[in-house]
Amino acid sequence: MARYQVIIAYDGTHFRGFQRQATGRTVQGSIESALRKLGWQSKSILAAGRTDAGVHASGQVIAFDLVWEHSDQALKQALNAHLPFDVVARLVKQVQPAFHPRNDAIARRYRYALFTQAERDPLRERYAWRIWPAANLDRLHQTAACLIGKHDFAAFGTPPRIGDDTVRQIMGATWKVEEAYWVFEVSADAFLYHMVRRLVSLQIAIAQGQKPFDLLSQSLHQPTTPAGMVQGLAPPQGLVLAEVIYPSQDVFFRATPGELKFGENDCAKNLLP
Amino acid sequence: MARYQVIIAYDGTHFRGFQRQATGRTVQGSIESALRKLGWQSKSILAAGRTDAGVHASGQVIAFDLVWEHSDQALKQALNAHLPFDVVARLVKQVQPAFHPRNDAIARRYRYALFTQAERDPLRERYAWRIWPAANLDRLHQTAACLIGKHDFAAFGTPPRIGDDTVRQIMGATWKVEEAYWVFEVSADAFLYHMVRRLVSLQIAIAQGQKPFDLLSQSLHQPTTPAGMVQGLAPPQGLVLAEVIYPSQDVFFRATPGELKFGENDCAKNLLP
Numbered sequence: 001m002a003r004y005q006v007i008i009a010y011d012g013t014h015f016r017g018f019q020r021q022a023t024g025r026t027v028q029g030s031i032e033s034a035l036r037k038l039g040w041q042s043k044s045i046l047a048a049g050r051t052d053a054g055v056h057a058s059g060q061v062i063a064f065d066l067v068w069e070h071s072d073q074a075l076k077q078a079l080n081a082h083l084p085f086d087v088v089a090r091l092v093k094q095v096q097p098a099f100h101p102r103n104d105a106i107a108r109r110y111r112y113a114l115f116t117q118a119e120r121d122p123l124r125e126r127y128a129w130r131i132w133p134a135a136n137l138d139r140l141h142q143t144a145a146c147l148i149g150k151h152d153f154a155a156f157g158t159p160p161r162i163g164d165d166t167v168r169q170i171m172g173a174t175w176k177v178e179e180a181y182w183v184f185e186v187s188a189d190a191f192l193y194h195m196v197r198r199l200v201s202l203q204i205a206i207a208q209g210q211k212p213f214d215l216l217s218q219s220l221h222q223p224t225t226p227a228g229m230v231q232g233l234a235p236p237q238g239l240v241l242a243e244v245i246y247p248s249q250d251v252f253f254r255a256t257p258g259e260l261k262f263g264e265n266d267c268a269k270n271l272l273p
Numbered sequence: 274m275a276r277y278q279v280i281i282a283y284d285g286t287h288f289r290g291f292q293r294q295a296t297g298r299t300v301q302g303s304i305e306s307a308l309r310k311l312g313w314q315s316k317s318i319l320a321a322g323r324t325d326a327g328v329h330a331s332g333q334v335i336a337f338d339l340v341w342e343h344s345d346q347a348l349k350q351a352l353n354a355h356l357p358f359d360v361v362a363r364l365v366k367q368v369q370p371a372f373h374p375r376n377d378a379i380a381r382r383y384r385y386a387l388f389t390q391a392e393r394d395p396l397r398e399r400y401a402w403r404i405w406p407a408a409n410l411d412r413l414h415q416t417a418a419c420l421i422g423k424h425d426f427a428a429f430g431t432p433p434r435i436g437d438d439t440v441r442q443i444m445g446a447t448w449k450v451e452e453a454y455w456v457f458e459v460s461a462d463a464f465l466y467h468m469v470r471r472l473v474s475l476q477i478a479i480a481q482g483q484k485p486f487d488l489l490s491q492s493l494h495q496p497t498t499p500a501g502m503v504q505g506l507a508p509p510q511g512l513v514l515a516e517v518i519y520p521s522q523d524v525f526f527r528a529t530p531g532e533l534k535f536g537e538n539d540c541a542k543n544l545l546p
Contacts, residue, residue: 011395056396080393088393120353120361122284123329123400123513179451240396 001067004075005095008060011086012236013126017053018060020044027051027087031062034082038075040066048101048244049108052194054236056127059090059109059243061101107171107245109187110196112238114204115180128181129200129238135207137175137182143203144173144184146216155219155230156199157192166192173199185242196239201232274340277348278368281333284359285509286399290326291333293317300324300360304335307355311348313339321374321517322381325467327509329400332363332382332516334374380444380518382460383469385511387477388453401454402473402511408480410448410455416476417446417457419489428492428503429472430465439465446472458515469512474505 008031016024020032032045048061068075076092083089113128115121121130147170154166172187184200202219205211219230281304289297293305305318321334341348349365356362386401388394394403420443427439445460457473475492478484492503 009395011399058396076392085393086395088395090392119349119363120358122282122359122361123331126284126399127396 001065002094003063003065003097003099004068004072005093005099005101006062006064006076006079006089007091008062009058009088009090010056010060012051012054012056014086015053017055018047018049018051018057027057027060030084030087034079035064035066037082038066038068038078040064046101048105049191049241051239051241052236055239055241056237057241060241061105061244063095063099063101065097101244104246105190105244106247107187107189108191108241109172109185109243109245110191111240111242112184112186112196112200112234113178113181113240114184114200114234114238115182124180126237127240129235131204131208133208135182135204136209137177137207139207139213140175140182140184140203142213143206143216144175144186146220147173147186147199151220153192153195153220155228156202157195159192168192168195187243187245194233197234197236198230198232200234200238202230204234205232274338275367276336276338276370276372277341277345278334278336278366278372278374279349279352279362280364281335282331282361282363283329283333285324285327285329287359288326290328291320291322291324291330300330300333303357303360307352308337308339310355311339311341311351313337319374321378322464322514324512324514325509328512328514329510330514333514334378334517336368336372336374338370374517377519378463378517379520380460380462381464381514382445382458382516382518383464384513384515385457385459385469385473385507386451386454386513387457387473387507387511388455397453399510400513402508404477404481406481408455408477409482410450410480412480412486413448413455413457413476415486416479416489417448417459419493420446420459420472424493426465426468426493428501429475430468430502432465441465441468460516460518467506470507470509471503471505473507473511475503477507478505 010027014025015027018027020026020028028045028047035045042065045062045064051057051060072092072094076089079089079092114131115124115128116132116134117130118132124130150167150169152167159166168188168190170186170188172185174185176183176185184203186196186199202211202216206213206216281300283300287298288300291300293299293301301318301320308318315338318335318337324330324333345365345367349362352362352365387404388397388401389405389407390403391405397403423440423442425440432439441461441463443459443461445458447458449456449458457476459469459472475484475489479486479489
């Protein structure tokens with residue numbers, strides 16, 4: 001028996017989310033079914049995070065214990081032979097028995113893709129949010145800069161358990177232009193439930209001129225009650241869990257800025273006239 | 274009663290192709306169903322070209338006659354309200370009654386997207402062909418240059434009717450790198466059945482070192498019997514009918530090179546050591 005770490009990618013369109021449920025197709029359920037065909041008999045796999053229905057992943061991380069006599073590569077192939085077409089094991093590695101994909105993670109990176117168009121777009125709306133009217137990209141660069149740092153994100157999401165801490169540290173937040181898409185890349189030590197989708201929704205509303213810029217810093221600096229939660233949730237299909245980062249990996253996304261002071265970032269600078 | 278030209282986009286994944294069939298879901302069938310709800314009663318719409326099952330379009334062109342009392346814009350909205358999620362009318366324009374989307378077209382442009390990866394990829398394989406092992410991009414630039422010009426493409430596809438001419442003129446053929454994808458863009462006066470998918474398949478086989486470079490020019494210069502057809506068909510999901518070009522439009526893709534002499538292009542130049 002050994003513990004394995006597996007990096008998983010999936011198209012979330014036809015799943016009711018990552019986490020196994022009493023009924024409905026889930027990513028976890030699909031992976032556990034595939035593992036059972038390889039002799040796995042435990043109750044549940046471990047995962048770095050739970051993605052919502054419709055959210056995709058290119059770098060979800062799971063772990064499980066398995067009696068396996070062959071190589072890591074052979075396990076990957078065996079697993080992929082049993083996984084459905086919309087889930088794939090990208091990398092398989094035997095790790096130390098105490099490895100826990102959620103508890104050991106020091107950061108997560110998400111990508112959110114959108115494009116601007118008045119009409120529906122059958123070829124792009126499976127993996128991106130279509131927005132209209134157009135947003136101002138310079139404004140988005142400003143809002144993203146305001147997000148960086150350690151803040152109380154209570155207005156942007158709920159913690160795993162009610163009453164838990166809602167302070168999170170965002171290490172990187174940028175908008176990139178990639179062909180016809182604008183992509184928001186954000187990395188943090190951890191994220192609250194629905195946090196990325198609320199961050200995107202509010203930034204777009206500001207960049208479309210529908211909400212005042214101040215609402216962003218107000219939401220960050222004056223944490224609200226649940227009733228004061230930021231309104232609006234960007235749709236799930238634009239979101240991809242891109243990477244989970246562990247201490248033993250080189251952090252690739254942006255040099256970790258170390259511990260930031262609470263509320264410290266370049267936001268004020270950007271707000272100067 | 275007036276004739277309307279409509280530019281249509283669709284995700285071909287869940288269609289048995291463009292053309293209406295006795296059974297099965299088709300793009301044409303979906304459009305005709307939507308039109309009937311607007312009072313259209315003819316037997317069949319006209320279309321610029323028939324795409325195969327699984328092939329997408331961002332710029333298919335159709336035409337039909339309709340009694341419509343409102344604006345072109347209102348017709349677009351009404352049509353889109355009745356079309357399924359994977360088909361959309363992008364532009365609607367009332368045109369002269371003799372307009373025929375296939376007969377009047379002077380050129381078509383297709384795009385074929387692929388990427389290189391050993392493992393399956395749930396987030397990319399809906400709209401692109403995954404190839405492995407890697408192909409040589411320089412080689413692809415060379416093969417594309419050989420395609421340009423007027424050739425007998427009998428080895429690459431069949432004409433609409435048996436016995437018809439198989440000479441076609443390719444005005445533009447290029448491989449572009451777009452983020453994680455390599456995209457083959459090709460424009461011609463017209464295409465034979467399966468021609469783009471055979472052109473891609475052969476180029477990739479050559480660029481992977483699996484077939485000799487000479488096979489390309491041989492296939493172009495020594496047209497074969499149907500039994501001598503180029504083997505291999507790139508899968509449909511990488512292909513998009515991107516545009517149909519009419520004389521009244523500005524040609525956007527590449528300045529039309531005018532009539533080329535039979536077989537004339539830069540291929541020989543590229544083949545020099």
